[in-house]
Amino acid sequence: MNDPQTPGTTGSPGSTDHPYIASAPSAEQERALRKLTHVLYALYALFWLTGGVTAIVAIIINYIKRDDATGTLYASHFTWQIRTFWWSVAWGVLGVALAVVMVGFAILWVLGIWTLYRIVKGWLYLNDNKPMYAARA
Numbered sequence: 001m002n003d004p005q006t007p008g009t010t011g012s013p014g015s016t017d018h019p020y021i022a023s024a025p026s027a028e029q030e031r032a033l034r035k036l037t038h039v040l041y042a043l044y045a046l047f048w049l050t051g052g053v054t055a056i057v058a059i060i061i062n063y064i065k066r067d068d069a070t071g072t073l074y075a076s077h078f079t080w081q082i083r084t085f086w087w088s089v090a091w092g093v094l095g096v097a098l099a100v101v102m103v104g105f106a107i108l109w110v111l112g113i114w115t116l117y118r119i120v121k122g123w124l125y126l127n128d129n130k131p132m133y134a135a136r137a
Contacts, residue, residue, distance in 0.1 A: 076131040084118040
């Protein structure tokens, strides 16, 4: 029997035929997400050589594909990458603004080390099939 408030659903518990509820990804989708996440880490790693262009491409892809990663360990990597990008932008702007008083150069140097750390840690966790954030009890 169809639920009158949500057309097209059977209303049975555990039903995944609702148009807004994603079902678990297949093994093929998981492999594609893994490959994409590796590519995104590579794009973030290359941002130093491209003046930031690859990081902008990566953040756009992160937001477009974020829903596809929901419910997988890759969702935590997408969150890690997105947070790394936006904190890097914020601290980068502050560093550039304070470069006039020389403090900015120290901020930018620390930012470079921190960003490298986040890329390496994320990529290593991905390589080991580990999520970026531990499950909370």
